[in-house]
Amino acid sequence: MEAADLLPLLEQLDDNVDDLEETLKPILESPVSETSNKLPVLDKAKFHVLVTYALESLIFSYLRLHGVNAKEHPVFRELTRVKQYFGKIQALETEPEQRTMTLDKEAAGRFIKHGLAGNDKLDMKRKEQEAKEKARAQLKAALLAKKAAASETSSRNHTSSSDAESEPDNEESDNEEFMIAGSEQMTMPVETTQSENTQEGKKKKDKNKHETSKAARKRKKRSKEEQQERKKERRQKKTEARKASKAK
Numbered sequence: 550m551e552a553a554d555l556l557p558l559l560e561q562l563d564d565n566v567d568d569l570e571e572t573l574k575p576i577l578e579s580p581v582s583e584t585s586n587k588l589p590v591l592d593k594a595k596f597h598v599l600v601t602y603a604l605e606s607l608i609f610s611y612l613r614l615h616g617v618n619a620k621e622h623p624v625f626r627e628l629t630r631v632k633q634y635f636g637k638i639q640a641l642e643t644e645p646e647q648r649t650m651t652l653d654k655e656a657a658g659r660f661i662k663h664g665l666a667g668n669d670k671l672d673m674k675r676k677e678q679e680a681k682e683k684a685r686a687q688l689k690a691a692l693l694a695k696k697a698a699a700s701e702t703s704s705r706n707h708t709s710s711s712d713a714e715s716e717p718d719n720e721e722s723d724n725e726e727f728m729i730a731g732s733e734q735m736t737m738p739v740e741t742t743q744s745e746n747t748q749e750g751k752k753k754k755d756k757n758k759h760e761t762s763k764a765a766r767k768r769k770k771r772s773k774e775e776q777q778e779r780k781k782e783r784r785q786k787k788t789e790a791r792k793a794s795k796a797k
Contacts, residue, residue, distance in 0.1 A: 563787070564780055576600070591641065598634045605631060 576584065581600060585593045605628050612619040619625055 560784065564783070567780075567783055573603075591638070594634075594638055598631060598638065602628070602631045602635075 581597075585596050588596060605624055608624050609619045609622075609628060612622055612624065
C-alpha cells in the first residue's frame with residue numbers, strides 16, 4: 550500500500566483511540582471496586598467480564614502490532630475463556646423454558662393397579678371403593694332426573710299463566726318502543742359530536758408525534774455535527790503539535 554492510502558486509515562485509528570479514551574475515562578478515574586459495589590449482582594458480573602475482555606483485547610492488539618503471533622500467546626486462551634463467561638451471563642438473563650412434560654394420571658393409575666394386583670385384601674378394598682363410587686353416581690343421576698322433571702312442570706305452569714297476562718301488556722310495549730325511538734333520534738347529534746371530538750384528538754396526537762420525531766432527528770443531527778467538530782479540532786491540534794515537533 551502507498552503512503553497516501555495509509556493516511557486516512559491512520560486518521561481513523563487515531564479517532565478510534567480518542568473515542569476509546571473517552572469511554573474508558575470514567576472507569577480509569579475511580580477504582581474498579583468502587584464502581585462495581587454500586588451495581589447489582591448481574592450487572593457487577595457483566596462489568597468485571599467486560600473490563601477483563603477490554604484489557605485482554607488491548608494486549609492482543611498490542612502483540613499483533615509488534616509482529617507477535619498472538620494466537621499462540623496465552624492471551625488468546627484467556628480471551629476464549631472470557632467469551633465463555635459472556636455465554637453464561639446470557640444464559641442467566643434468558644427466562645427458563647416452560648416444562649413440557651405432563652403427568653398422565655390414567656397411565657399412572659394403571660401402573661399402580663398392576664403393581665398392587667395379587668394382594669387379596671387390596672383387591673377387595675378396591676372393588677368395594679368402585680362399588681361405592683358407582684352407587685354414588687347412580688344416586689346423583691336419579692336426583693338430577695327428579696330436578697329436571699320438577700323444573701319442566703313448573704315451567705309449563707308459568708308459561709300458561711304468562712300467556713293470559715301478555716295481552717294487556719302489548720299496548721304498553723308499543724308505547725315503550727315509541728319512546729325509545731324518540732330518544733334515539735335525540736341522541737344522534739350527541740354521538741356525531743363525540744365522533745368529531747375523537748377525530749380532532751387523533752389529529753392532535755398525530756401532530757405531536759410528528760413534531761417529536763422531528764425534534765429527535767434534529768438532536769441526532771446536532772450530536773453528529775458536534776462529534777465531527779470535535780474530531781476536526783483534535784486533528785488540528787495533533788497536526789499543529791507534529792509541525793511544532795518537526796520545527797524543533
